[in-house]
Amino acid sequence: MVEKIYCEVCTPSIHLQITMSTNGQIGARESFEARTDYSRICSLLRTALLATRNKDGGWGYAPARRSRIEPTCWVALALGHSAGQPPDVQSLRSWQRQDDWLLDVPGTPPNAAFNALAALTFLQAPSAAALAQPVVNRLIQASGRRFGQNDAVRQDNSIQAWSWVDGTASWVEPTAWCLLALKKIRSRLRSREADERIQAGEQFLFDRVCYDGGWNYGNKEVYGRKLWPYVPTTALALLAMRDHRDHSVVARSLEQLQKDVASERSVVALALTIICLRAYGVETYALEQTVIGLWTLGDRDNLLSTAMMLYALADANRQVAFTV
Numbered sequence: 001m002v003e004k005i006y007c008e009v010c011t012p013s014i015h016l017q018i019t020m021s022t023n024g025q026i027g028a029r030e031s032f033e034a035r036t037d038y039s040r041i042c043s044l045l046r047t048a049l050l051a052t053r054n055k056d057g058g059w060g061y062a063p064a065r066r067s068r069i070e071p072t073c074w075v076a077l078a079l080g081h082s083a084g085q086p087p088d089v090q091s092l093r094s095w096q097r098q099d100d101w102l103l104d105v106p107g108t109p110p111n112a113a114f115n116a117l118a119a120l121t122f123l124q125a126p127s128a129a130a131l132a133q134p135v136v137n138r139l140i141q142a143s144g145r146r147f148g149q150n151d152a153v154r155q156d157n158s159i160q161a162w163s164w165v166d167g168t169a170s171w172v173e174p175t176a177w178c179l180l181a182l183k184k185i186r187s188r189l190r191s192r193e194a195d196e197r198i199q200a201g202e203q204f205l206f207d208r209v210c211y212d213g214g215w216n217y218g219n220k221e222v223y224g225r226k227l228w229p230y231v232p233t234t235a236l237a238l239l240a241m242r243d244h245r246d247h248s249v250v251a252r253s254l255e256q257l258q259k260d261v262a263s264e265r266s267v268v269a270l271a272l273t274i275i276c277l278r279a280y281g282v283e284t285y286a287l288e289q290t291v292i293g294l295w296t297l298g299d300r301d302n303l304l305s306t307a308m309m310l311y312a313l314a315d316a317n318r319q320v321a322f323t324v
Contacts, residue, residue, distance in 0.1 A: 038313060041292060041313065042082050042310060042313060042314060045078075045082075045306055045307075045309065045310040045313075046079060046082060046083075046310065048300065048306060049075050049078070049079060049303065049306060049307060049310070050079070052064075052303055053075075054066075054067045056091060057090055057091030057094075058071075058072040058091040058092075058095075059071040059072045059075045059303050059307075060303065061302065061303060061304050062301050062302065062303060063301060063303065066105075067091065068104055068105070068114075069092075069095070069102055069104045069111070069114040069115070069117065069118055070104075070114050070117060070304060071303050071304045071307060072091055072092065073092070073114075073117045073118055073120075073121040074117075074304055074307035074308055074311065075303065075307040076088055076089060076091075076092070076121055077120075077121055077124060077307070077311055077321055078307040078308070078310040078311040078314070079307075079310075080124065080125075081310075081311050081314045081315070081321070082310055082311070082313075082314035082315075084315070086124055086125040086126060086127070087121055087124050087125050088125075089121060089122060089125045089128045089131075092118055092121060092122065092128075092131075093128065093131065095118075098110065099138070100134040100135060100137065100138050101115055101135070101138055102114070102115050102118050102135065108165075109165040109166055109167075110138075110165065110166070111164060111165060111174075112139060112142050112162050112163065112164060112165070112166075112174045112177070112178055113162075113164060113173055113174035113177040113178070114177075115135050115138065115139060116135075116139055116174070116177035116178045116180065116181040117177055117181075118132075118135060119132040119135040119136050119139070119181040119184075119185070120132075120177075120180060120181050120184060120321055120322070121321075122135070123181075123184050123185060123321075124320070124321050129188075132181070132185055133185070133189065135181075136181055136182060136185050136194070139162070139178050139181060139182065139197075140182070140191075140193050140194050140197050142162060142163075142166065142178075143160040143161070143162065143163075143170075143197075143200070144160050144161050144162055144163035144168065144169050144170030144171070144175075145160070145163065145167065145168060145169055145170075146158050146159075146160050147169070152222060152223055153219050153221065153222055154220075154221050155207055155208060155219060155220065155221070156203075156207045159200060159203050159204045159207060160200060161174075161175040161178075161200055161201045161203075161204035161205075162174040162175045162177075162178040162201065169218065170204055170218070171217060171218045172205065172208060172215045172216070172217055172218060172233045172236070172237055173217065173232075173233055173236055175201050175204055175205060175237075175240075176205070176233075176236040176237045176239065176240040177236065177240075178197075178201060179198060179201040179202065179205075179240035179241075180239060180240050180322060180324060182194050182197060182198050182201075183198060183240070183243065183324040184324060186198070201240070202241065202244070205237050205240070205241060206249055208220050209249050209252075209253060210226070210227060210228065210229045210256075211226050212229070212252070212256055213229065213234075213249070213252035213253040213254075213255060213256035213257075214228075214229025214230070214233075214234035214253045214256040214257060214260065215229050215230070215233045215234050215237045215253070216228065216229055216230060216233065217230065217233055229253075229256055229257075229260060230260075230269075231257065231260050231261050231264045231266070231269040231270075231272070231273060232266070232268060232269045232272050234253055234256065234257045234260070235257060235269070235272040235273045235275070235276040236272060236276075237253070238250065238253055238254055238257060238276050238279075238280070239275070239276050239279060239322045239323075239324070240324070242279055242280065242323065242324050243324050245280065254280060254282075257273060257276065257277075258277070258282070261273045261287065265294060266294075266305075267291055267294050267295050267299045267302070267305035267306075267308070267309055268304065268305045268308055270287055270290060270291040270294065270312075271291060271305065271308035271309045271311070271312040272308065272312075273287060274287050274288060274291065274312040274313075275308075275311065275312050275322055276322075279322065279323050288312070288313060291309055291312065291313075292309075292313075295309055
């Protein structure tokens with residue numbers, strides 16, 4: 001017998017009752033949709049996000065907080081995606097810049113991952129697609145530091161993929177974001193420099209994959225101890241490597257992601273996994289049910305996770321922003 005949890009979600013204009021199975025299992029899309037009104041849930045999420053837009057047109061990580069690049073991009077993509085329209089990138093058009101980089105917080109170094117996300121957002125708006133090129137040019141020039149080999153970490157430290165900020169080591173997440181941006185724009189404008197950076201990024205991800213598949217944040221082993229993969233990093237890396245879906249590393253990591261996500265209780269991680277699995281043609285019904293329940297139980301003030309969830313739940317056949 002499956003126990004049910006009934007979660008009521010209330011706003012001034014919307015009242016929802018969502019039924020969630022505690023075992024997270026569901027048999028078919030029809031029975032899932034019978035219990036979960038997708039259109040009303042997406043309407044709730046859209047209402048919540050539109051109500052928290054800052055005066056400068058952007059969004060922070062929480063209501064009434066400073067506008068930041070990451071939540072602004074995700075909200076723009078989610079609102080556009082769920083309405084079947086290009087994202088509204090007006091706030092990103094006027095975002096403070098430094099040498100073509102978008103600055104997340106004035107006075108801090110440019111964040112390569114967030115700039116890659118901004119480029120992906122521009123590319124989804126035909127009227128603003130040209131704005132992605134200067135950002136991508138900076139990403140092509142950026143790279144993580146090269147380090148000497150040592151016994152503490154058994155990996156190729158000579159590979160220079162992407163770091164979060166200049167002058168630091170390469171990491172999985174910024175590498176995945178930058179690969180996505182370069183691969184998405186490659187069909188519009190191909191260059192030898194971009195191809196070389198894509199090759200370096202892919203080499204990095206192949207080198208750092210965990211032994212059973214999937215990715216940790218930067219290393220697969222430290223001081224002889226094998227590290228375990230994380231769900232968000234694995235989902236992002238798989239999105240960036242989808243054009244190598246037949247490679248054994250990618251196939252093994254896709255299997256590992258589906259195992260690991262069963263124990264994940266983060267809206268961000270589950271939303272990324274749904275987006276990733278849909279891009280690979282894998283069913284996501286149970287995960288959709290689970291992420292809705294998690295959001296209703298306590299993540300409603302997190303605008304980043306709200307936007308990611310909206311994007312994940314919207315039209316399953318149009319996961320275009322992150323598909324290569």
